[in-house]
Amino acid sequence: MKITIIGTGYVGLVTGACLAELGNDVFCLDVDSKKIEILNNGGIPIHEPGLEEIVARNRAAGRIRFSTDVEASVAHGDVQFIAVGTPPDEDGSADLQYVLAAARNIGKYMNAFKVVVDKSTVPVGTADRVAAALQSELTARGSDANFSVVSNPEFLKEGAAVEDFMRPDRIVIGCDNSPQGEKARGMMKKLYTPFNRNHERTYWMDVRSAEFTKYAANAMLATRISFMNELANLADHVGADIEAVRHGIGSDPRIGHSFLYAGCGYGGSCFPKDVQALERTAQDYGLNLLILQAVEAVNARQKQVLGNKILQRFEQNLKGRHFAIWGLAFKPNTDDMRAASSRVLLGELLRNGATVAVYDPVSMEEAKRVFALDFADTPELLSSIRFATSPMDALDGADALAIVTEWKAFRSPDFDQVKARLKQAIIFDGRNLFEPGVMTEIGIEYHGIGRSVLTRK
Numbered sequence: 001m002k003i004t005i006i007g008t009g010y011v012g013l014v015t016g017a018c019l020a021e022l023g024n025d026v027f028c029l030d031v032d033s034k035k036i037e038i039l040n041n042g043g044i045p046i047h048e049p050g051l052e053e054i055v056a057r058n059r060a061a062g063r064i065r066f067s068t069d070v071e072a073s074v075a076h077g078d079v080q081f082i083a084v085g086t087p088p089d090e091d092g093s094a095d096l097q098y099v100l101a102a103a104r105n106i107g108k109y110m111n112a113f114k115v116v117v118d119k120s121t122v123p124v125g126t127a128d129r130v131a132a133a134l135q136s137e138l139t140a141r142g143s144d145a146n147f148s149v150v151s152n153p154e155f156l157k158e159g160a161a162v163e164d165f166m167r168p169d170r171i172v173i174g175c176d177n178s179p180q181g182e183k184a185r186g187m188m189k190k191l192y193t194p195f196n197r198n199h200e201r202t203y204w205m206d207v208r209s210a211e212f213t214k215y216a217a218n219a220m221l222a223t224r225i226s227f228m229n230e231l232a233n234l235a236d237h238v239g240a241d242i243e244a245v246r247h248g249i250g251s252d253p254r255i256g257h258s259f260l261y262a263g264c265g266y267g268g269s270c271f272p273k274d275v276q277a278l279e280r281t282a283q284d285y286g287l288n289l290l291i292l293q294a295v296e297a298v299n300a301r302q303k304q305v306l307g308n309k310i311l312q313r314f315e316q317n318l319k320g321r322h323f324a325i326w327g328l329a330f331k332p333n334t335d336d337m338r339a340a341s342s343r344v345l346l347g348e349l350l351r352n353g354a355t356v357a358v359y360d361p362v363s364m365e366e367a368k369r370v371f372a373l374d375f376a377d378t379p380e381l382l383s384s385i386r387f388a389t390s391p392m393d394a395l396d397g398a399d400a401l402a403i404v405t406e407w408k409a410f411r412s413p414d415f416d417q418v419k420a421r422l423k424q425a426i427i428f429d430g431r432n433l434f435e436p437g438v439m440t441e442i443g444i445e446y447h448g449i450g451r452s453v454l455t456r457k
């Protein structure tokens, strides 16, 4: 099928590449000519396992192309995916200006029936606004071309996005019941046929429910994490081990094991933004989502948990202290540092007068960019950061190591070397990578999340 993808960010690029891999003829549009140039030169602007190979293969086969030409992009696809960013506004609601601009562009140039798919995560009711924006352009130029707006939210995890796209748990598609909606349903069904061969994975529903499903899924997952983080903090006080508790409750099939890991808070482009946007939508209707407000507040507090533990351990005085941080990305297998807990910890350490050496297997360049912004007003803090060349290099002379991201490369370090390099053998582990008992045996003072019972003397 002929597909256009508007927006070659993380979601758009993965969607375009995977649809090309399935044999479709894909046209990817972006307003950012630099991005398009990189893609046309065989580069990939993001780090996502497997993506580069798929893009290269399909580019060579002529099944995917990249362009800034809006008119050509509208002419190309019978199905037009809108996969542009929806950054949070000042008030936490999703900013729809890019989504609506994409809709207007389609309206400006389309001459035949188009299925317009909202792939970006957009508040409930956005499809109607997309339809209105597009229709106003058609009306302005007296065109009677018609279209249908469909909601097809993505459930891609960064670092596993290609796998998630190719082997989805579920595909959610919302269409309306108009004749155009029925036509769109047929086209979407055809497009997703390869995923439904063995068993049906598509959940068909109305447009608003599909839009809502995406927020509900992310809000539920964020809730589980904040809930476990809150319990972990209590576990530290009452002398229970949150990891034992996690196994104990996760074995109940009604609860299940996944997304119950206590840690130093969730980050990324989705959970923080989507939780806020859902709260904001509720407020528009005069409702307060009390649970989600708490989820957000608990997460903000949890991002400070490592800094607080460090401050407490060093008697609230970090002047002249030096620390190592392993892991800067908001999670492993990505260079994404949006809402990453590392940024909160780093700020806390630096503002308290410490110097810090940081290391991440992939996001060092992104870290340099992000920290320059975070500390734009305090250049003296920026100059107290050393960008290390390896995990071990980061440790030299540090009073303690703090682990923020659970990269595989950090899971089984040479502890003799760790001890030798650190000035003091102390680890603050924000992702509970190690067994507290083992650490004590090795001679490392260990502070996990919700596990202090195991290291208490």
Ligand code: UDX
Residues within 6 Å of the ligand: 154, 155, 156, 157, 158, 159, 218, 221, 225, 258, 259, 260, 261, 262, 263, 264, 265, 266, 267, 268, 269, 270, 271, 330, 331
């Ligand atoms: C998430 C959803 O999982 C995905 O379905 C949606 O499409 C986009 O948002 P992503 O943001 O890529 O994906 O990351 P995810 O793997 O879900 O992790 C989010 C954050 O939660 C990370 O910071 C991670 O460290 C944290 N997390 C996750 C925990 O703290 N504990 C857990 O048990 C799981």
